[in-house]
Amino acid sequence: MAALRAFRKFEGLFAIYKPPGVHWKLVRDTIETHLLKELNAFQRAPKQEVRFQALPSGETDVTKELTIAATQLPVLSTSHHVRGPRYRTLKVGVGHRLDAGSSGVLVLGVGHGNKALEEFYNSPITRDYTLEGEFGMATDDFTETGRVIERTTFEHVNLEKIEMILAVIQGGHQKALISYSGVDLQSQEAYELASRGMLYPHGKSPPILLALRCTRFQPPHFTLEVRCVNETQGYLRKLVHEVGLELRSSSVCTGVRRTRDGTFGIREALTRQHWTASDIQRAIKASRSMIKAQGRADISESGAEKDCQIEQQYQNRGTAEHSTASMTETDPKQLYSRAKEAVGSTAS
Numbered sequence: 001m002a003a004l005r006a007f008r009k010f011e012g013l014f015a016i017y018k019p020p021g022v023h024w025k026l027v028r029d030t031i032e033t034h035l036l037k038e039l040n041a042f043q044r045a046p047k048q049e050v051r052f053q054a055l056p057s058g059e060t061d062v063t064k065e066l067t068i069a070a071t072q073l074p075v076l077s078t079s080h081h082v083r084g085p086r087y088r089t090l091k092v093g094v095g096h097r098l099d100a101g102s103s104g105v106l107v108l109g110v111g112h113g114n115k116a117l118e119e120f121y122n123s124p125i126t127r128d129y130t131l132e133g134e135f136g137m138a139t140d141d142f143t144e145t146g147r148v149i150e151r152t153t154f155e156h157v158n159l160e161k162i163e164m165i166l167a168v169i170q171g172g173h174q175k176a177l178i179s180y181s182g183v184d185l186q187s188q189e190a191y192e193l194a195s196r197g198m199l200y201p202h203g204k205s206p207p208i209l210l211a212l213r214c215t216r217f218q219p220p221h222f223t224l225e226v227r228c229v230n231e232t233q234g235y236l237r238k239l240v241h242e243v244g245l246e247l248r249s250s251s252v253c254t255g256v257r258r259t260r261d262g263t264f265g266i267r268e269a270l271t272r273q274h275w276t277a278s279d280i281q282r283a284i285k286a287s288r289s290m291i292k293a294q295g296r297a298d299i300s301e302s303g304a305e306k307d308c309q310i311e312q313q314y315q316n317r318g319t320a321e322h323s324t325a326s327m328t329e330t331d332p333k334q335l336y337s338r339a340k341e342a343v344g345s346t347a348s
Contacts, residue, residue, distance in 0.1 A: 010035055010277070011111035012284035013120065015264035017271045020103040020255070024094055031108065031275055032092045038277030039090070048072045093117045096127065096261055101143065102233045104129070104258030105269045110284070124200035125262035126210060128227050132255035133240040135220040135247075142237040144254045152250040159217045165246045166212045166224070169239075173209040180205040200229065207231040209239075221254075 018027055052068050093114040095107035109117030135154035139146030180201035183190045193199045201208060209228045216223035224243075226236065237253040244251025259266055268286075270279055 008111075009281050010039070010284060012113040013107060013109050013116055013287045014280055014283035015105050015107045015261070015269040015287075016275060017266070017269040018098050018103055018106040019272060020101060023100045024097050024106065027106065028092050028094055028108065031280065032090050034275060034277055035092070035110065035280065036088070036090055048074055095121050098258060099233045102256040102258065104256075105261045105264055105266060106258075107261050107264050110280075113284070120262060123262070124202075124229070126227050126229055126260075127231065127258060127262070128225070128260040129231075129236055130255075130257045130259055131224040131226060131236055131240055131253060132257075133222050133224065133243070133251045134254050135222070135244060135249050135251045137252060138241065138244065138250035139252050142234075142241040142253050144252045146252070150250050152244075154220055154247075154249045154251075157219065157247050157249055159214060161247060162214045162217060162222065162243070165243055166214060168246075169243075170209055170212045173212075176206070177201060177208050177210065180208070205230050207235045222251075 016027065016031070018024060049072070050070055051073050052070055054068055091111060091114055093109040095109070095117055098104060098106055107117065107120065109115075109120075134144060135157055136152060137148055138150040138152070139148055141147075177199050178190055180203075181190075181193070181199045182202045183193065183199070190199070207228060207230050209226060211225070211227040213225050214222060215225050224240070226239075228236075233256050236256055240251055240253040264287075268283070270283055
């Protein structure tokens with residue numbers, strides 16, 4: 001019963017911080033090993049049974065006496081040393097995966113928590129990433145470790161031109177978002193949902209960027225913050241490459257880090273030294289309490305409200321006079337013409 005009670009404490013959702021260079025399967029197997037070791041430590045001692053044993057007594061040449069005593073002995077067939085550990089496998093599921101080159105928040109589920117993990121995986125939630133880029137070269141896989149296929153200059157690139165290009169890219173994705181959300185572009189519903197940040201694509205859709213801005217530019221290095229849905233890490237690396245092309249230069253992605261996956265952020269993610277059974281149990285308990293308090297419907301609403309709050313933070317933390325978030329309110333045609341003029345000035 002102790003092992004069963006311990007197992008139920010491990011059923012639920014929790015988030016870990018996956019380091020770069022490590023495959024998600026290795027992360028899952030490591031956590032599964034830690035949990036199995038902890039669960040099997042709760043195994044009961046072997047059963048005891050009463051047996052009558054003949055004990056040696058004083059013997060002489062004249063008399064022989066036999067002494068019988070009742071003793072308790074362990075039933076070896078119930079011992080874990082004979083039967084082996086009770087728990088040999090444990091179902092640990094992984095939500096939105098991260099490839100080996102990426103790092104950040106990775107949500108996992110244990111036991112019956114995998115059912116909630118499946119609902120979490122299929123729900124219309126957004127994810128935030130931090131992308132690190134470097135101007136001056138292009139590779140065959142869009143990363144700094146790939147085979148170099150081109151080297152270019154980047155002295156003409158500045159923060160204003162970067163933000164102009166990002167605004168054009170995001171403007172195109174905003175139109176795609178409305179198209180895949182299934183609402184009328186000219187309706188009041190579309191306007192209200194868009195203003196509240198509650199537009200989500202229904203069904204399958206290509207990767208859609210909901211927010212895109214540059215937070216750091218120290219040539220040749222730059223940092224982008226992205227909020228998106230239905231993305232892959234490969235697509236995000238290609239995005240960094242395309243930003244370089246639009247600026248008549250080239251760029252590679254030097255890092256992809258997920259900072260938020262739905263309601264799970266960096267603060268909720270367990271770092272590698274905390275991938276222990278006790279820390280995972282506390283994380284699952286905290287996640288379970290949150291779900292009970294808010295409910296599944298409330299979680300979706302709070303996720304949308306959080307998107308609005310983060311969007312407001314994007315606007316308040318602009319790194320230049322015209323931030324990317326504020327420029328998305330401009331007509332896409334005007335944005336395109338302004339970006340074209342900005343980039344075109346580099347030819348002179």
